[in-house]
Amino acid sequence: MSQLNEVVEEVVAKAEEVKAEVAEKAEEVKEAVSEKIEAAAEKAEEVKAEVAEKAAEVQEAVSEKAEAAAETMADYKEELEKSLKQGPPESDPVWARFAELLESKEAIPVKIDSAVKGGVIAFVDGVRAFIPASKVATNHVEDLETLKGLETEAIVITAEKPKKLVLSVRDAIRRKERAEREARKAECVEGAVLEGTVDSVMDYGAFIKLDNGASGLLHVSQISYERVAKPSDVLNKGDRITVKIIAVKDGKLSLSKKALEEAPARKERKPREDRPDRPDRPARDRGDRPERDGERRERRPRGEREEVFNYKETGKATTSLADLLNGIDL
Secondary structure: OHHHHHHHHHHHHHHHHHHHHHHHHHHHHHHHHHHHHHHHHHHHHHHHHHHHHHHHHHHHHHHHHHHHHHOOHHHHHHHHHHHHHOOOOOOHHHHHHHHHHHHHOOOEEEEEEEEEOOEEEEEEOOEEEEEEHHHOOOOOOOOHHHHOOOEEEEEEEEEEOOOEEEEEHHHHHHHHHHHHHHHHHHHOOOOOEEEEEEEEEOOOEEEEEEOOOOEEEEEHHHOOOOOOOOHHHOOOOOOEEEEEEEEEEOOEEEEEOHHHOOOOOOOOOOOOOOOOOOOOOOOOOHHHOOOHHHOOOOOOOHHHOOOOOOOOOOOOOOOOHHHHHOOOOO
């Protein structure tokens, strides 16, 4: 009876272990499915952001084309004629430098002197230069008089004799912005540790605005080794945070806060207190098995084995008294 109880207890214990393993596996599958859904939502947000960015670029390009089509040399003919009346420069090296600046697209410091029809006037090395209204800033300026006295940088976009000098502040600003973006990209390499601010918190993670101007996604699975149900439980907009770049793909940054933390030690499963200790079973030695029929039968080669037929009889075996007496001559 005690052996039967031991067997029952062993079966129950094994069933409990299987049940726990199934529950653990179900939790893992649930987490994997949740991560897949969150990744899909993240991808949808990225596609949405890309579409909006592309739409803004197209709109900006259309606006530039429209401005370029509306703006012709006739619009500031009067200003160019004034430049022509200015006469030849005192030294050709000045204009040689302007030609070099036209090729190199190097930004030079300028100070806006006055506003005129269709733009503003600035002086570079004593030479009067014209900046069209569409080139004085990256956005539209309603009142050009507000720019008088502004010190900024500009790029030479036209330098022709007889003394036609045209500058662009907008191109200089955009060139500088591109250089800054490239510098930010150079810093954003896999493995870099940077500081930033939580810009927005979503259900699947948080977008972090790094101090160098770049942005990246901190996925909910990368916040902590502890399980985080919702990012908003541990992060708020405006929080300062240190993160590590774990992936860079197509200009997008994947960040991790968990990677900067020490991984917790794996918890050992404690034995259940209500489960009795089972004595260690001795290892089975197949050599100790009793031989059948006193000795072990040798295995015959495959070609010499006896054929066994599975025969199933369907008829009835009956013997009657008449059958027994049949054929006996009395």
